[in-house]
Amino acid sequence: MSPLARVSAAYGPRFAEFAFEPAFLAAVDxxxxxxxxxxxxxxxxxxxxxxxxxVLADYSLGFLDALTETGWLEPVGHDYAVCxxxxxxxxxxxxxxx
Numbered sequence: 001m002s003p004l005a006r007v008s009a010a011y012g013p014r015f016a017e018f019a020f021e022p023a024f025l026a027a028v029d030x031x032x033x034x035x036x037x038x039x040x041x042x043x044x045x046x047x048x049x050x051x052x053x054x055v056l057a058d059y060s061l062g063f064l065d066a067l068t069e070t071g072w073l074e075p076v077g078h079d080y081a082v083c084x085x086x087x088x089x090x091x092x093x094x095x096x097x098x
Contacts, residue, residue, distance in 0.1 A: 003060040004053070004088070004098040011089040014082070024078045024086075031087030035059070050095035057097075060088050 001009075018025040039051045039059060067081055074082060092098035 003057045003064060004092045007060050007085055008089045008092045008098040011086045012093060014086045027078065027083045028086045028090060031083045032090055035087055035091060050097065051091055053097040056088065056091060
């Protein structure tokens with residue numbers, strides 16, 4: 001399974017939390033903006049272009065590897081990693097990359 005598919009399967013279900021967790025939605029939105037900027041997919045257009053699937057997959061894999069190396073365990077709530085992984089999942093789904 002590709003890194004994007006793995007992240008999407010694991011964190012896509014968290015989109016349902018947006019309806020009752022506005023702070024989580026805002027945090028994920030900020031992570032999406034940071035990812036677009038980092039992956040050079042940012043744009044002043046009303047509808048920014050899709051990030052390159054390979055670049056997003058490579059980023060995802062590196063991020064997952066770093067979490068594994070640090071011994072990260074997914075918390076009950078929303079930490080930086082959960083927000084970042086949910087943002088990756090959102091980008092992958094939004095642009096049909098996974």
